[in-house]
Amino acid sequence: MDYKIADIKDPFNAEIVKQLGNSEYLVKINDNERNLKILNMSARGIEFILDQKYHKVKYLDNTTSQMKIVVDGVPITLNMHNNLNEIVFKNSGESGVGNSQLNLYSQIPGKVVKISISEGSEVKNGDVICVLESMKMQVSIKSHKDGVVKKIKIKDGGTVAKNDVIAEIE
Amino acid sequence: MDYKIADIKDPFNAEIVKQLGNSEYLVKINDNERNLKILNMSARGIEFILDQKYHKVKYLDNTTSQMKIVVDGVPITLNMHNNLNEIVFKNSGESGVGNSQLNLYSQIPGKVVKISISEGSEVKNGDVICVLESMKMQVSIKSHKDGVVKKIKIKDGGTVAKNDVIAEIE
């Protein structure tokens, strides 16, 4: 299987070479053989000793092709594929997706204290779309591109969760 | 329902008078009405505010007539019955059960390092039956009564859990 870690350029190839016992494995990561001894395992995480070093890993969020995990307190995002090289190559050729993205998402949770635009408004990249309040702070949510506001998905005084859609901008 | 707390002489009568909301109750304990607001509840315990005071209770061990619980860190054993008064009365009339008890139980876990008697031996209350080792200490297990050793249930070098039967003494 091939793996790609966000922020790290080259992908990894890794596989289990063989099982040495019920909880012990020989694992190969980029041609290096490593001994892996599992101490505990659950749906939420795994604890193991890799060669002589203990690690605690939590699984936060999984899809078939992506895992968000926390390794010894360090959050790491992994992409997995049977032939990842191809995908990484393809992705790197693409231009930024920002401009084609319709939805403006909120990166924070909060209460809507002000909506600065109306449906049909023309906006520029960086224009304030709305103001959210959270933890006694006011935070402006800005447009991610130039365009026209097609739909406003929030209400004055309402609450917004992280990753909720604020507006559709075309 | 009637309740008897180990170590406390008089039994208690207690019942739910009415439900004041989904998680709030009026409870009557020995004729005193108390407000009980549940904060959290699970199979393992309950957190509630009784009148104005928070309590955290863990359920350790339940049978239909007995509960072992921990209230704010204090272990408490409760007996429950629909008419407990009668039972308490009956029990108090009985003589100590010690003498009639057949089994000698181990009150500690440990490894058997010595068995001091054999089947058929006559023993007196307080005679050493065996020696267990745990945490680098040797602990003597003594007979709970005068009698004859009917059966030895442990083996030299074997391990014993808490509440395991050591021997039958008649």
Next chain:
Amino acid sequence: MIEKVLIANRGEIALRVIKTCKTLGIKTVAVYSDEDYNSLHVKQATESYHIGEAAPAKSYLNQEKILDVILSSGADAVHPGYGFLSENSDFVNLCEKNKINFLGPSGASMELCGDKMKCKDVMAKAKVPTVPGSPDLVKDADEALSIANDIGYPVLLKSVYGGGGRGIRLVHNDKELREAYETVTGESMAAFGKSAILVEKFLEKIRHIEFQLARDTHGNAVHIFERECSIQRRNQKLIEMSPSPVVDQKIRDEIGQLAVKAAVAVDYTNLGTAEFLRVDDGSFYFIEINARLQVEHPVTELVSGLDLVKLQIDIANGEEIPFKQKDLKVNGCAIEGRINAEDTFLDFAPSTGPVPDVIIPSGPGVRCDTYLYSGCTVSPFYDSLMAKLNAWGQNFEEARVRLLNALNDFYIEGVETSIPLYKTILKSKEFMEGNLSTDFLQRYNIIERLKEDIKNDTIQKQDAAIAAAVIHSVRYNSRVKSSQETNMYWKSKLDRS
């Protein structure tokens, strides 16, 4: 004598006050909003009362409701913590009227501390130096120019209307001042229909250094050393320490005495803090008195050995401060990091929600004041401070490495925190050298360095991450699918063959 204290607050400071009350045998009364049923302060107080909805105005700021609970619970004193009602002189007056012992200064003194212009005036009379500038509004450009020449360029022209960077201009000479005076006046007239301009000396590369004050009702006053709180973001303190790397015993004595003088000038009683700005030439300028127990009081406790909440209670009981200035000596060094729920990379935007798992650090010299527990929730209704992580050491370096290690051990799942940022700061050469200023983050490009550190952390853990993914996908999926699907918690202790 105080026997029962209502704590008109929540979070870690409510827990902090409960802790001391317990050691003194004083009963505590907690109050809580709809959002705080499952908060630890509710669970640790002797009694707990529900006071209203989540929004602060409907609960923790509701003076009438809180007074009701004080009276019905029989509390004889109230501790305001920080924030909320802690610097609201109306509330103090309400307490005084109802003969409730407020653990802080008198209403009159608090009011004076809160009025910056009046306070500056009082300090001028008491010869406590404040930031040089016009004592009041200036009449015209000529007066502004004359003041600027007195105090020396560069100066700031500030419109009293405006704020957030608007209506404020930095000028370096007479010509710039005349031009700017026109502009600021014009802007202010246009926006507000009126103009009112102040002149103030512009201070560069400043440090925020404050002195802990205690003054009893018998007139005894001491300072309990300084705290340096220069590491900030948007004027909010992030990292505090005592002693300051630029304060020796001579400066401590000198500025400490100024701080005491400031407390006397406003007839301050109980515990408070005199805040100063220090510029590179070594001059200190008084800015204000914070009329409450500060967030960062633990660093002072660690280097003085005092329990400051106990001292508040003793003073409120009418006792004399049980020591003299000369009895106080700085013991070692303490550094605190405020662990906020915020996203450093989103301009410190709040991050809220459930916290399924927490590991709280401990160890020699480490103290962590926090409301966190595994399974708690960080609420969007209240401020972002989740924990205060303190480390004491025999010297700055020992305190620094202990704090750094404790930060490494601190795990908070579910929300973004300032922990990674503090690790980068504590490892920076500039911090180690004590080269601090309020613009530390920008001046030394800390956010960029943080990104680099995070990338290096990832590289360090890459093999473990890959190994975990391999095991997960190959072994785990096949074995425990059913349990995973029901999303139940379980733990398999594997047999070792």
Next chain:
Amino acid sequence: MIEKVLIANRGEIALRVIKTCKTLGIKTVAVYSDEDYNSLHVKQATESYHIGEAAPAKSYLNQEKILDVILSSGADAVHPGYGFLSENSDFVNLCEKNKINFLGPSGASMELCGDKMKCKDVMAKAKVPTVPGSPDLVKDADEALSIANDIGYPVLLKSVYGGGGRGIRLVHNDKELREAYETVTGESMAAFGKSAILVEKFLEKIRHIEFQLARDTHGNAVHIFERECSIQRRNQKLIEMSPSPVVDQKIRDEIGQLAVKAAVAVDYTNLGTAEFLRVDDGSFYFIEINARLQVEHPVTELVSGLDLVKLQIDIANGEEIPFKQKDLKVNGCAIEGRINAEDTFLDFAPSTGPVPDVIIPSGPGVRCDTYLYSGCTVSPFYDSLMAKLNAWGQNFEEARVRLLNALNDFYIEGVETSIPLYKTILKSKEFMEGNLSTDFLQRYNIIERLKEDIKNDTIQKQDAAIAAAVIHSVRYNSRVKSSQETNMYWKSKLDRS
């Protein structure tokens, strides 16, 4: 310079050593037996090596195996902790032979400390007073009688064979001595075919007071104050404190210098402890040097501000002790309770097994060194010390109430602990008055008072217990039967109506 330390130990002391190594940037190597796969020291060390079966002889006492790991891991030093190999001079010699830096005294010095008769001899020459008695075995009853009259009655006659109370007699006059001499000789001959008798002064109402020692390879030696460890059961310390209530600065200087003299007499290097008995008339008698870091070292760290593990490493690196005797001052007071897994009511019998839930106390002045975590197991293979709970205060009373509150907050599910016993001790008038002795528990009927306290705790919680039972039986059973039956963990956050 030491760069990588192997810790030949487990439990809280292994964690303690790792903590300091981390702050010094020194790598750590943990070793573990079959029983300790899931122990925290395995998880916190830089590297961890499996060394064998659960039984200590097959793992933590296995010198060859441990040496193998030292060599293969590239560790340049070894920390023995306490217990296990910590006072085994063979192991020290093995390390010396392999050029491994042993964090403790030389093998020769350790051997001398371990031989009580030889050590007593050396101390007599160095004029360090030991418990009065015969310098060696007595020839006959007449010699015993003459020594008894020299040192004064009452005295103990002790057979070197025997032990556990056998072969030992307390006598008050010549007549009793002659009778007892016959009996003890007879008993010893009957049981062992030989007899060898010592005479020793019988000391009543004794306190155990010890001095922390540090001596470097340059000959610099200091004591770091005393610890009073008089609260014991079966000669095992339960509660320790520094300073002792009966030691003032004059006595500290005097006995501290004796302790230093004792260290010099056996050419002791690194950290050790000189143990003394103190009788009611104020005399101190040296009993032995403990050639290791003591369990109770945190109380000394709390009142001195020193990191004693760091000091061990510095001395082992050949550095000079970085302070002089006159630089050391006792700061406040610290008290420690050893939290053992034992059943007070079963004559302190061990209590072992899984610990599903733990709440570890914290707060100002509180330090808890422990290997416990929720879900861990207390093993029957190793000793019963689960945690050391320490509290520091500005004075004895503040330390006492802080420790008492921390004990109240400490929750350990699944095993019996000494926590309830310590609460009773800390609340006793005799403890508060500092009226301590090694027979404290018997002398003041503490176990009976503990029973009373437990009953009162139950009465305090009776209504809550009944309320919980009512809710459980009426509401809970009907609602969640299915989940309960499958014994899965779940948490229902009830809607509030």
